[in-house]
Amino acid sequence: MSEYTASEHLECAAGNGLLDRRFFLRSGVGIATLGYVLREPAKADPLPLEPWMTAPNGPLPAYDRPSRFEAKVVRGGSGGPPGLNPGLRQFPGVTNIKTPLHLLTGTITPGGLHHARLHSGVPDIDPDKHQLLLHGLVKRPLVFSVEALSRYPMESHIYVHECGGNSELMYEEEPSKAGVMGIHGQVSCSEWTGVRLAMLMEEAGVDPKAKWILAEGADASAMTRSVPMEKIMKDALVALYQNGERVMPSNGYPMRLLLPGFEGNMQVKWLRRIKALAGPTESRDETSKYTMTHPDGMSTQFNLYMEAKSVITQPAPELKMRGPGFYEISGLAWSGYGKVVKVEVSADGGKSWAPARLEGPGSMFAMTRFRIPWQWNGGPAILQSRATDNTGYVQPTRAALFAKRGPWSNYHANMITSWSIASTGDVTHVYA
Amino acid sequence: MRSRLISLALMLTLTATVALADQGPHFGRPATPDEISSWDIDVSPDGTGLPPGSGTARLGETVYAQKCLACHGANGEHGPSTPLVGGRGTIGVPGVRPVKTFGSFWPYATSFFAYVRRAMPYDKPKSLTNDELYAVTAYVLRLNGLVGADDVINALTLPKVRMPNRDGFRPWARGD
Numbered sequence: 045m046s047e048y049t050a051s052e053h054l055e056c057a058a059g060n061g062l063l064d065r066r067f068f069l070r071s072g073v074g075i076a077t078l079g080y081v082l083r084e085p086a087k088a089d090p091l092p093l094e095p096w097m098t099a100p101n102g103p104l105p106a107y108d109r110p111s112r113f114e115a116k117v118v119r120g121g122s123g124g125p126p127g128l129n130p131g132l133r134q135f136p137g138v139t140n141i142k143t144p145l146h147l148l149t150g151t152i153t154p155g156g157l158h159h160a161r162l163h164s165g166v167p168d169i170d171p172d173k174h175q176l177l178l179h180g181l182v183k184r185p186l187v188f189s190v191e192a193l194s195r196y197p198m199e200s201h202i203y204v205h206e207c208g209g210n211s212e213l214m215y216e217e218e219p220s221k222a223g224v225m226g227i228h229g230q231v232s233c234s235e236w237t238g239v240r241l242a243m244l245m246e247e248a249g250v251d252p253k254a255k256w257i258l259a260e261g262a263d264a265s266a267m268t269r270s271v272p273m274e275k276i277m278k279d280a281l282v283a284l285y286q287n288g289e290r291v292m293p294s295n296g297y298p299m300r301l302l303l304p305g306f307e308g309n310m311q312v313k314w315l316r317r318i319k320a321l322a323g324p325t326e327s328r329d330e331t332s333k334y335t336m337t338h339p340d341g342m343s344t345q346f347n348l349y350m351e352a353k354s355v356i357t358q359p360a361p362e363l364k365m366r367g368p369g370f371y372e373i374s375g376l377a378w379s380g381y382g383k384v385v386k387v388e389v390s391a392d393g394g395k396s397w398a399p400a401r402l403e404g405p406g407s408m409f410a411m412t413r414f415r416i417p418w419q420w421n422g423g424p425a426i427l428q429s430r431a432t433d434n435t436g437y438v439q440p441t442r443a444a445l446f447a448k449r450g451p452w453s454n455y456h457a458n459m460i461t462s463w464s465i466a467s468t469g470d471v472t473h474v475y476a
Numbered sequence: 477m478r479s480r481l482i483s484l485a486l487m488l489t490l491t492a493t494v495a496l497a498d499q500g501p502h503f504g505r506p507a508t509p510d511e512i513s514s515w516d517i518d519v520s521p522d523g524t525g526l527p528p529g530s531g532t533a534r535l536g537e538t539v540y541a542q543k544c545l546a547c548h549g550a551n552g553e554h555g556p557s558t559p560l561v562g563g564r565g566t567i568g569v570p571g572v573r574p575v576k577t578f579g580s581f582w583p584y585a586t587s588f589f590a591y592v593r594r595a596m597p598y599d600k601p602k603s604l605t606n607d608e609l610y611a612v613t614a615y616v617l618r619l620n621g622l623v624g625a626d627d628v629i630n631a632l633t634l635p636k637v638r639m640p641n642r643d644g645f646r647p648w649a650r651g652d
Contacts, residue, residue, distance in 0.1 A: 135556075135557070135598060138598075163595070164595070164598070164601070177507055177511075177512065177515055178504065178507075179507055179512050179516070184506060185506065185507035185512060186504030186505065186506065186507055187504060187505050187506075187507045187511070188503065188504045192503035192504060192505075193503070195501060195503050196501050196503065197501070243500070243501075244504065247500065247501075247502055247504060248504070258518055260515075260518070260594075264595070264601050265594070265595040265601065266517070266594035266595055266601070266602075268518060268590075268594065316515070317515055319516070319518065321520070323520065325518045325519065325520050325521075325525075325587075325590065326520070326521050326583065326584050326586070326587050327518070327587060327590065327591070328582075328587055328588075328590070328591040328595075331581075331582055331583050331584065331587055331645070332576060332578070332581055332582050332587075335645065336648070336652065337567065337568075337574050337576075338652075339568070339570065340568055341567045341568015341569075341574075341644060342568070342644060342645070342646050343581075343644055343645050343646075344645075344646060344647070344648035344649075344652045345645045345646065345647055345648060346647055346648050347648040347652065348648065349650070448651075448652075449652070452573055452574055
């Protein structure tokens, strides 16, 4: 008798073995329904007494770190965007480092694993010397020390942060072999705590003529972006804390700008200057970069919001399947317009879809984790996920996005990703 | 006497109103114009923010050779870092991948000046003098055939340089 015969007993929610998302939540569903047959206990040695069970261990670290057995859980996938002149690699400060999405679960990214795009390395900022200047079209130009800002009323919000260039490998002609970290790892989610920028702007007294601000970083490249004043006064945050501790150095220590839902590059790190202006300064990173060139040659500028997107993080190309049987398909979904209300998963390349179970804070701009049980029969499968957000927007296919934007728009790549499962258990990225 | 009482009451009311408007943290300290000047390095397309000084492409060639050539290559074409010339006529051509350089893609020359001013040279940003900034900007404009070797580039002339892709941008709207 076979050890595991679930598939013949289960009603599938969609083709190729996808089960109902609530399968394990239903009352009365247990091992018997799943078709497990308990094997006769075999004769075996007693369970071992390992060394850590029989002797106390050393001192407690003042700041805990993951187990030494988790050393593989690190950021990676650096190397810059496709087509980047390989010579640029000689500038180690011009890089990006990505979140290992395939090795994490839940919705919060540990601070040390939050993705980062750098233009001149990570500045080593002394917080006692850092200052935030607020000037331009204001009545009272002001300077804030970190200590001064720390005395303001604060707010905590769970916000996704996604680079405008995340997933740009999806524009490549051939499917990238970079894996889920390399393709999609420039998205992370943290609880950010800081001061509402609107409060500081009001203290400075904004001139009604000021419709934009310039935000500038204290790193050597002085990253500069323009942001509409409307967004600044609505919900911009000067974040001092990330997941309860001070913002990580590669994410802007001692302070960064947060613009929930907007593309990551605008959320200037190591924030040193806010200048109120009548119009944008048309900085390098809002003209020559972070603009999307359409087939007619026109480039769209100030591509503010990140559209809804989802990606399956387990399985992923970095994770080989361990033979047929039960798997939980899991992934991340988010929307710059608010929140994801539905994620559907397909195991047959988009022919049929089943709704996944959603987890997460459920608040605006927070990350959503989706899960759905899957009975893999060992045959070929193509896994896809498709997010729908609170505005009714549905994540498009790659073909649909290309039809609209063409292949050279570089940024805001939110098309559906396909993981092909081979009978060998290998997972590869395909265009389907 | 009575009128004095009234005016006193009025004064008290005014004081209370001011105090109310003044509530809040107010932990920022005033920034003086002198303090602001060292950080106020952005430049707008109309030239606002451009400093005094000037330069020509002929003078800029020396600056380029000393501070830029190692990364951007001779004539701005081939180096380990981003090319500064080339790509003209590749934007919006069906079947052709756009080659985006300062010459072919950037809409404003002022953005180039501002970028070099804050971020270049890579190993020593914010080290060029204003004259060096104008000169090297003039040189790279010259490499792209957009100014003459002896054209004087300064706060008045730089915003007037018309970049070839000036009209190649439009504001994004949802659905783009």
